Amino acid sequence: MEQRVGRLLQIGVLLSAGVVVVGGAALLLQYGGQPADFRVFRGELDALTTLRGIAHGVRALDSRAIVQLGLVLLIATPVARVALTLVSFFAQRDRTYMALTSVVLGLLLFGLLWGRG
Amino acid sequence: MTISLLALLIAAGSFGAGVLGALTGLGGGIIVVPLLTLLFGVDLRYAIGASLVSVIATSSGAAAAYVREGYTNVRVGIFLELATTTGALLGAGLSGFISTSTLAVLFGLVLLFTAYRSLQPREEHVVAATPDRWSLRLRLDSTYPTPSGLQRYSVRGVPAGFSLMFVAGVLSALLGIGSGIVKVLAMDQAMKLPFKVSTTTSNFMIGVTAAASAGVYLHRGYIEPALAFPVMLGVLSGALLGARILGVAKTTRLRQIFTAVVVVMAIEMLYKGIRGGM
Numbered sequence: 001m002e003q004r005v006g007r008l009l010q011i012g013v014l015l016s017a018g019v020v021v022v023g024g025a026a027l028l029l030q031y032g033g034q035p036a037d038f039r040v041f042r043g044e045l046d047a048l049t050t051l052r053g054i055a056h057g058v059r060a061l062d063s064r065a066i067v068q069l070g071l072v073l074l075i076a077t078p079v080a081r082v083a084l085t086l087v088s089f090f091a092q093r094d095r096t097y098m099a100l101t102s103v104v105l106g107l108l109l110f111g112l113l114w115g116r117g
Numbered sequence: 118m119t120i121s122l123l124a125l126l127i128a129a130g131s132f133g134a135g136v137l138g139a140l141t142g143l144g145g146g147i148i149v150v151p152l153l154t155l156l157f158g159v160d161l162r163y164a165i166g167a168s169l170v171s172v173i174a175t176s177s178g179a180a181a182a183y184v185r186e187g188y189t190n191v192r193v194g195i196f197l198e199l200a201t202t203t204g205a206l207l208g209a210g211l212s213g214f215i216s217t218s219t220l221a222v223l224f225g226l227v228l229l230f231t232a233y234r235s236l237q238p239r240e241e242h243v244v245a246a247t248p249d250r251w252s253l254r255l256r257l258d259s260t261y262p263t264p265s266g267l268q269r270y271s272v273r274g275v276p277a278g279f280s281l282m283f284v285a286g287v288l289s290a291l292l293g294i295g296s297g298i299v300k301v302l303a304m305d306q307a308m309k310l311p312f313k314v315s316t317t318t319s320n321f322m323i324g325v326t327a328a329a330s331a332g333v334y335l336h337r338g339y340i341e342p343a344l345a346f347p348v349m350l351g352v353l354s355g356a357l358l359g360a361r362i363l364g365v366a367k368t369t370r371l372r373q374i375f376t377a378v379v380v381v382m383a384i385e386m387l388y389k390g391i392r393g394g395m
Contacts, residue, residue: 002187006180009177009178009180010178012177013174013177013178013353016174017174017349017350017353020346020349020350021350023342023346024124024342024346024347024350027120027342027343027346028120028121028124031120031343032119032120032121032124033119033120033121034119034120035118035119035120036118036119036120036122036123036343038157038158038159038160038163038341038343038344039158039159039160040160041160041161041162041163042338043337043338043339044338044340044341045338048338048340048342049335049336049337049338049340050336063342064342064343067342067343067345067346068335068340068342070346071170071335071340071342071345071349072335074170074173074174074177074349075170075173075328075331075332075335076328077173077177077324077328078173078176078177078324078325078327078328079325079328081177081324081325082195082198082325085191085195096255096256097192097195100195100196100199101195103199104195104198104199104202104325107199107202107203107206107329108202108325108328108329108332110206111202111205111206111209111328111329111330111331111332111333112328112332113332114332114333114336
């Protein structure tokens with residue numbers, strides 16, 4: 001089990017880093033010459049803040065959306081880890097910890113899906 | 118400055134933060150935010166978003182190596198994650214109502230506390246032999262590998278540890294840091310876990326805690342790809358290198374340098390926060 005958790009984390013981080021490298025390189029090619037100004041917070045457009053928007057941008061090969069996809073994969077890695085922990089408590093028939101882990105997983109999914117407010 | 122040049126400078130700075138963070142065990146997140154805001158003039162909210170992402174990357178990257186060694190106490194981790202993720206969601210909710218100046222002052226105070234803690238000598242306390250009521254009910258006691266075979270340990274101070282973890286979660290979300298310093302305080306001091314167990318379990322939890330608020334911040338537009346990508350790649354590669362040279366480097370001297378840097382950043386964050394320049 002521990003082996004599998006270790007592998008999952010490794011794959012998650014490597015995969016997301018790979019996607020971010022590709023997206024980042026494309027971003028520099030596409031927007032690299034523009035002046036950088038991040039002094040004032042403007043927030044991002046829907047295309048970069050919602051899963052649907054990001055998926056749409058990736059299909060259109062927008063470099064910024066590709067970076068966001070990599071970051072979403074990264075954020076999903078610890079969530080997947082908790083899900084895998086839930087499976088392992090399930091296999092051990094450990095009811096207390098199945099319940100506790102489910103609550104943690106629920107809170108994480110809530111965070112991923114909520115947040116428009 | 119063009120986006121390319123800024124990305125290059127940020128990647129280099131984040132790389133340094135990652136190396137130092139891994140070598141001193143304090144994590145890179147605590148200096149990434151001041152680096153971005155004070156040095157590059159990035160808005161605090163973008164800095165927090167980018168930093169949180171890098172916190173997840175280093176925590177997961179390091180945890181991949183740790184879980185196999187058998188130090189991590191998964192039960193303790195999951196139980197305390199109830200506190201940290203709740204705290205993180207609350208912190209993310211609150212952050213919309215707190216001015217960046219207030220956040221900067223809070224950040225300065227946390228930096229000062231980090232510097233203070235990092236100068237304290239860390240003594241290995243005696244491993245607790247008797248669990249408390251909660252620990253018994255939640256079956257938190259476990260074993261960890263020592264040179265003389267597996268050793269049993271008990272977990273104490275569960276309510277105090279749980280409360281501290283809630284604070285760690287709130288701070289993590291508000292400031293975009295791993296708040297490993299508070300997590301280790303809770304597990305080391307309050308719950309009397311063995312040193313190796315508290316650091317690895319803390320690391321296990323940092324990624325999960327950061328993921329809770331990172332999702333919220335993504336939706337709120339705090340995560341700007343042009344900033345987050347050099348920060349993530351820089352800190353991650355720096356942390357990997359740092360972990361590799363950990364045995365060779367002279368960490369006492371580095372710790373002093375790191376502490377000095379943290380104090381300077383703390384003063385500047387406090388100054389800017391109070392003067393209202395954030």
